[in-house]
Amino acid sequence: MSFLQPLALIALPLITLPILIHLINQQRHRTLPWGAMMFLMSAKRMSKGMAQLRHLLIMLMRMLAVGTLVFVVSRPLAGGWLGCVGLGKVNVTLILLDRSASMEMTDLQTGESKRSAALKKVAQLLEQSGYGTHLILIDSTNGQAHKVDSPKALLNLPMTEATATSTDIPGMFESAIAYLKANNSGRADLWICSDLNEHDWQPDSGRWAAVREEFSQLEGTHHFLLAYADRPSSNLSVSVENVRQRKSSSGAELIFDVAVQAEARNSGERRVPIEFEVNNIRSVVELELETWGASLQGHRIPIDARLSSGWGSVRLPGDVNPLDNRFFFVFSEPPVRSAVIVSDDARIGEAFRRALAIPAEAGLQHRIDVIPVARVGEIDWENTGLLIWQAPLSQGNIAEQIESFVNTGRSVLFFPPIQSSSNPRLVKDSDSSEHLFGSRWGGWQTPEQELSKITWWRGDADLLANVDSGNALPLNELRTYRYCNLETPGTTLARYGDDNPMLTRMATDRGGVYFCSTLPTAQFSSLERDGVVFYVMLHRALAEGCRSLAVTSQRDAGASVFADRDQWEVVEPAAEDAPTLSQRGLHAGVYRDDKYWAAVNRSRAEDSTKVTPIATVDELFDGLSYRRIDVAVGDTSALASEIWRTFLVAMGLALIVEAVLSLPSKRAEQKSLGDFTIAGRSGN
Amino acid sequence: MQLNRDYLDQQVLDRLSTLQLHARLPMLGSVSGAHRSPIRGSSLEFAEYRKYVPGDDTRRLDWRAYARNDRYYIKEFEADTNLRMCIVLDTSGSMDFANNGISKLNYARRLAGSLAYIAARQGDAVGLYCAGSDTSGTSEQDKGFHTQIPPKRGTVHLSTVLDELGEAEAAGETGLANSLHKMAERVPQRALIIVFSDLFIDPEALRNCFQHLRFRKHDVVAFHLLERSELEFQFDRPMRFIDMEGGEPVLADPTIIATQYQRALETYLESMTEVIRDTEVDYHRIRIDEDYSDVLARFLLGRTPKKRK
Numbered sequence: 001m002s003f004l005q006p007l008a009l010i011a012l013p014l015i016t017l018p019i020l021i022h023l024i025n026q027q028r029h030r031t032l033p034w035g036a037m038m039f040l041m042s043a044k045r046m047s048k049g050m051a052q053l054r055h056l057l058i059m060l061m062r063m064l065a066v067g068t069l070v071f072v073v074s075r076p077l078a079g080g081w082l083g084c085v086g087l088g089k090v091n092v093t094l095i096l097l098d099r100s101a102s103m104e105m106t107d108l109q110t111g112e113s114k115r116s117a118a119l120k121k122v123a124q125l126l127e128q129s130g131y132g133t134h135l136i137l138i139d140s141t142n143g144q145a146h147k148v149d150s151p152k153a154l155l156n157l158p159m160t161e162a163t164a165t166s167t168d169i170p171g172m173f174e175s176a177i178a179y180l181k182a183n184n185s186g187r188a189d190l191w192i193c194s195d196l197n198e199h200d201w202q203p204d205s206g207r208w209a210a211v212r213e214e215f216s217q218l219e220g221t222h223h224f225l226l227a228y229a230d231r232p233s234s235n236l237s238v239s240v241e242n243v244r245q246r247k248s249s250s251g252a253e254l255i256f257d258v259a260v261q262a263e264a265r266n267s268g269e270r271r272v273p274i275e276f277e278v279n280n281i282r283s284v285v286e287l288e289l290e291t292w293g294a295s296l297q298g299h300r301i302p303i304d305a306r307l308s309s310g311w312g313s314v315r316l317p318g319d320v321n322p323l324d325n326r327f328f329f330v331f332s333e334p335p336v337r338s339a340v341i342v343s344d345d346a347r348i349g350e351a352f353r354r355a356l357a358i359p360a361e362a363g364l365q366h367r368i369d370v371i372p373v374a375r376v377g378e379i380d381w382e383n384t385g386l387l388i389w390q391a392p393l394s395q396g397n398i399a400e401q402i403e404s405f406v407n408t409g410r411s412v413l414f415f416p417p418i419q420s421s422s423n424p425r426l427v428k429d430s431d432s433s434e435h436l437f438g439s440r441w442g443g444w445q446t447p448e449q450e451l452s453k454i455t456w457w458r459g460d461a462d463l464l465a466n467v468d469s470g471n472a473l474p475l476n477e478l479r480t481y482r483y484c485n486l487e488t489p490g491t492t493l494a495r496y497g498d499d500n501p502m503l504t505r506m507a508t509d510r511g512g513v514y515f516c517s518t519l520p521t522a523q524f525s526s527l528e529r530d531g532v533v534f535y536v537m538l539h540r541a542l543a544e545g546c547r548s549l550a551v552t553s554q555r556d557a558g559a560s561v562f563a564d565r566d567q568w569e570v571v572e573p574a575a576e577d578a579p580t581l582s583q584r585g586l587h588a589g590v591y592r593d594d595k596y597w598a599a600v601n602r603s604r605a606e607d608s609t610k611v612t613p614i615a616t617v618d619e620l621f622d623g624l625s626y627r628r629i630d631v632a633v634g635d636t637s638a639l640a641s642e643i644w645r646t647f648l649v650a651m652g653l654a655l656i657v658e659a660v661l662s663l664p665s666k667r668a669e670q671k672s673l674g675d676f677t678i679a680g681r682s683g684n
Numbered sequence: 685m686q687l688n689r690d691y692l693d694q695q696v697l698d699r700l701s702t703l704q705l706h707a708r709l710p711m712l713g714s715v716s717g718a719h720r721s722p723i724r725g726s727s728l729e730f731a732e733y734r735k736y737v738p739g740d741d742t743r744r745l746d747w748r749a750y751a752r753n754d755r756y757y758i759k760e761f762e763a764d765t766n767l768r769m770c771i772v773l774d775t776s777g778s779m780d781f782a783n784n785g786i787s788k789l790n791y792a793r794r795l796a797g798s799l800a801y802i803a804a805r806q807g808d809a810v811g812l813y814c815a816g817s818d819t820s821g822t823s824e825q826d827k828g829f830h831t832q833i834p835p836k837r838g839t840v841h842l843s844t845v846l847d848e849l850g851e852a853e854a855a856g857e858t859g860l861a862n863s864l865h866k867m868a869e870r871v872p873q874r875a876l877i878i879v880f881s882d883l884f885i886d887p888e889a890l891r892n893c894f895q896h897l898r899f900r901k902h903d904v905v906a907f908h909l910l911e912r913s914e915l916e917f918q919f920d921r922p923m924r925f926i927d928m929e930g931g932e933p934v935l936a937d938p939t940i941i942a943t944q945y946q947r948a949l950e951t952y953l954e955s956m957t958e959v960i961r962d963t964e965v966d967y968h969r970i971r972i973d974e975d976y977s978d979v980l981a982r983f984l985l986g987r988t989p990k991k992r993k
Contacts, residue, residue: 025922029921030922032923032924035884036781036882040945042948043945044944
């Protein structure tokens with residue numbers, strides 16, 4: 001049990017007051033000469049049984065009355081679990097508020113979202129029970145700690161408003177740890193308000209172990225998880241993919257795919273109207289809903305042929321989560337896909353050029369340049385999407401330029417160097433000691449026939465992912481006759497039978513850096529001859545690298561979504577609904593910076609119905625002082641309620657019982673005087 | 685008759701002057717008086733006829749009856765005699781109890797003095813016995829009595845009785861039971877024995893005493909004197925009760941034991957009522973805040989014999 005006025009409990013020893021009064025009363029007795037001792041002695045003998053018990057009960061009732069009065073003054077709190085926790089004196093209270101889009105699930109009766117309900121509950125509780133000297137809010141969008149003046153202020157802060165972002169829960173804990181360590185905060189309470197979305201919680205992340213370890217070293221830290229894990233019975237979310245603008249016989253048109261995701265328990269409307277808005281022209285299409293949702297592939301909307309770029313949105317009727325009912329997209333004419341192949345071997349360079357020159361889609365333009373290492377300075381870095389580097393790893397300015405190129409979102413594919421194409425002298429280990437992106441080439445190897453096959457590759461993502469139909473690329477048909485050893489800390493995407501990597505991706509903030517350990521020509525592998533894997537791999541790298549060349553981009557909402565440019569203006573939502581400067585990028589909408597367009601939407605993961613299992617969440621806090629409170633959105637009851645009335649009633653009952661027990665016996669009272677005078681009673 | 689005793693109130697005596705003290709049983713007195721005697725006498729009040737037996741005084745033959753029946757009848761008349769009134773005053777320590785008022789001893793003194801006066805005025809003999817503890821008294825014969833004044837007639841004797849009555853002091857344990865038994869043995873002839881006491885003794889012991897006295901043909905009167913606080917036992921704080929008869933003091937919280945006290949008192953009074961009923965004692969339960977003149981008037985009127993037809 002916890003108390004709003006715990007200092008009042010100091011008065012608890014007052015429950016002994018009745019005993020003290022009794023003892024004092026015993027001491028201040030009056031002396032009286034008494035004649036009727038025979039009755040007195042008899043009464044003393046009789047009072048040893050039930051009478052003593054009665055007076056013991058009276059004493060207990062008096063003590064109970066005083067005790068409950070003290071409890072009433074100390075304003076006890078109770079709230080199921082909270083009664084067991086006990087809110088002690090805390091130095092700092094940290095609030096980790098999940099502001100992800102999924103937290104905007106709204107209770108239709110109360111009109112409150114999970115985020116709003118959680119905020120109110122925590123604010124109310126902290127208002128009642130105190131929060132120490134500091135109240136800190138960890139912003140889920142950027143992990144920054146903000147000092148908050150009072151719990152009530154939480155309700156009006158921009159840092160607690162709804163966003164379309166995803167939340168990095170482990171990251172928030174890391175921010176909390178950093179704050180606590182930096183400020184030597186001492187006793188701290190952490191209130192986590194979240195819907196346990198699996199994408200946000202990342203329960204499989206290795207960071208949790210570190211978080212637990214850090215918290216276990218911080219003494220006096222208590223975690224309270226306000227879990228809104230319940231899912232709505234009916235919710236639809238919409239998203240758009242593959243937005244393409246292309247010429248048509250009637251001028252121009254937009255082609256895109258629409259996906260409507262439904263909650264598993266949805267059993268309401270079987271048809272849903274979808275409203276499209278492009279250039280302020282609206283159209284509605286009704287989709288038949290399956291249990292999982294609905295999809296609309298290759299939907300076409302004609303647009304003005306003179307339009308080079310623009311934006312649009314797809315909207316669903318309102319439901320429990322307003323943030324997943326609209327999806328923005330932007331479009332523009334596709335950019336020229338430009339690739340530069342740096343190789344001193346003309347035949348190898350030609351193999352690359354041939355594979356890249358053929359566009360993967362109609363309407364796309366490709367420009368492929370093959371240049372020797374000596375002419376690297378001529379590369380147009382600004383308009384190039386893909387760099388294929390088949391040469392020794394460079395150092396100095398060239399290396400810096402390549403890194404800068406990657407950082408702007410482009411792709412680089414490194415292939416091992418050879419000395420000469422006509423008389424290839426394979427590079428010795430000693431010849432190539434240069435490092436780039438933490439990797440360096442080793443010596444060439446000629447594997448045995450069985451070991452030359454690709455035995456494993458990553459088919460779920462990246463360059464070697466399965467095709468749209470779900471079929472895997474035929475990497476198992478490839479043959480490698482020679483490959484170059486590679487020392488790299490990167491992630492292997494494909495490996496040979498002897499476990500050496502065939503394709504590796506380096507970890508980067510933006511852009512893609514790949515190392516392929518063999519060459520496409522027949523002397524080294526069957527990449528060029530078999531073609532499919534080579535073609536797909538290069539075109540995917542080209543598409544990825546050229547994405548940053550486009551003037552339009554689809555982006556997931558987040559604090560750093562506009563890090564590349566700083567002149568973004570809000571296009572939609574317009575006027576008063578437009579987010580403030582500090583909140584741009586956190587809200588869904590369309591933004592424009594000169595010729596560049598960006599459509600910011602919630603991450604698709606926020607539509608996921610996957611909730612981290614309760615047991616898994618509990619395991620994440622294993623070994624820590626942790627209490628989970630499962631709350632429903634519509635639950636408007638306070639986390640803790642004052643129960644002084646209960647004690648007041650108990651005090652009243654105690655006093656009534658005491659009064660009843662103290663009442664003199666009617667029988668004795670009547671007999672004491674009634675029928676007393678007897679005169680002349682005799683048998684005469 | 686001039687009186688200067690504080691406990692006697694002349695106005696009360698004047699008020700009671702029209703009343704007489706009557707014995708309920710025939711008394712054996714030494715002189716003629718106002719009370720019936722078990723012996724036939726020569727008063728004017730006809731008693732009965734009986735057959736003449738030789739030796740009877742022929743002057744008492746009813747010649748008229750002889751004329752009608754041709755038989756000799758002796759006509760007998762009631763004999764009026766005086767009575768011996770023995771006042772037994774309990775002088776145990778508890779009789780000194782007074783709570784904001786008159787003590788039981790003083791109250792008893794007033795009752796006893798007034799009755800002695802009334803008895804003496806009508807020519808009866810008055811005696812006084814102050815019953816103390818079993819160890820009181822100077823000789824073995826006197827054990828149990830502080831004072832023993834056998835009943836005698838006359839104003840001088842009355843004065844002695846009243847003086848002793850005024851000087852009586854309450855102290856020590858009660859020896860009333862033994863004293864009453866001794867009284868039963870010591871008073872040879874029928875007498876009116878009036879006991880003034882709080883009777884704080886075992887009712888069964890008292891039953892034996894009264895039966896003993898009644899067996900000796902005594903007319904027994906008991907004035908049971910109780911103080912209001914002894915009956916109500918209402919105190920608002922713990923009390924240290926000092927035993928007035930010399931026992932151990934008792935510390936008690938009356939609020940706790942009041943019920944039990946009342947229950948014990950009630951049981952005692954019920955037992956006492958039963959004893960009185962069995963022993964046919966003229967019993968008067970008096971609360972001493974009652975005006976003693978009313979008590980006396982009620983007592984005297986209650987003993988007034990019905991008119992003989």
